[in-house]
């Protein structure tokens with residue numbers, strides 16, 4: 154097989170799609186003027202906010218800036234449960 | 242002519258992507274179409290347009306001389322011999338960008354607009370003083386980008402800076418496209434670049450070895466009728482005058498596809 158491989162071109166995985174994905178992320182961070190540090194603070198504040206509104210955060214909070222045209226959309230996914238005491 | 246004069250800055254952020262090449266060829270293209278054109282080299286200290294146009298030995302005065310009142314604007318312009326509708330205001334070679342302020346360039350460009358239908362400003366690399374000089378005077382901008390991550394990222398920052406400087410009309414030129422690599426999935430396609438930057442597409446220029454010949458001779462590649470890049474620049478010039486010109490079929494340029502077509506397998 155190795156012998157045959159010498160003739161056939163080694164198939165490499167195309168890289169443009171990766172470039173595209175990396176660019177999406179890089180640009181949305183750059184446009185939102187955001188970095189990991191800022192995102193962490195953002196997540197912290199969201200958890201506080203949920204607490205204030207009577208929710209317990211029960212999983213990983215995710216904040217993802219995304220670019221659409223030249224506008225940034227900040228998507229936050231916050232798994233919550235209503236606090237026991239507020240139900241009473 | 243009833244055409245309203247317009248100043249266009251050609252810019253990029255990241256250096257070496259093809260701004261000066263674009264200015265030289267598109268400028269010449271507009272002159273070929275019969276418009277009066279002045280090219281302003283704002284890359285003070287690192288001038289290049291004079292070389293690209295083969296005018297390097299005819300420079301007496303430069304942009305800084307005009308601003309400092311050492312010379313009159315008209316006597317500082319270098320006319321192209323074959324296309325006298327094309328003039329160049331060269332950059333100073335032995336000065337620093339900081340010696341010129343944006344308002345001074347604006348005044349100068351306003352004066353040029355009284356005489357020329359198109360004023361094209363070649364910007365230096367970067368987003369410092371020289372960049373601000375080149376955008377202060379412009380009515381619109383052409384952003385030159387290569388289909389690579391660093392170039393696209395910098396271009397995106399530049400769009401933000403242009404927009405905050407109230408320059409709203411920004412057109413995209415994607416330069417150094419290699420259709421074969423795009424086909425193989427190893428180069429960002431023009432569509433992808435345009436989707437990221439979300440501005441109007443003005444031109445697609447292929448990678449072209451003949452550009453080196455043109456830099457050897459000092460004849461912009463638009464004069465080379467064997468050059469696909471030259472054809473692309475000519476289309477850009479026509480689009481700037483308002484003409485609708487379809488984008489080049491770059492694939493047709495590759496030898497392999499031509500052979501494949503010959504055998505009906507592509």
Ligand SMILES: Nc1ncnc2c1ncn2[C@@H]1O[C@H](COP(=O)(O)OP(=O)(O)OP(=O)(O)O)[C@@H](O)[C@H]1O
Pocket residue numbers: 253255256257258259260261262263284289364365366416417418446447448449450452453456470
């Ligand atoms: N389409 C192309 N195909 C091949 N080579 C190219 C192409 N466009 C530009 N080049 C080459 O790339 C180099 C840089 O081009 P150019 O000087 O126009 O860039 P620039 O953006 O003005 O650079 P700077 O930021 O230093 O002013 C030159 O050597 C030029 O010949």
Ligand SMILES: [Mg+2]
Pocket residue numbers: 260261262284289363364365
């Ligand atoms: Mg240049």
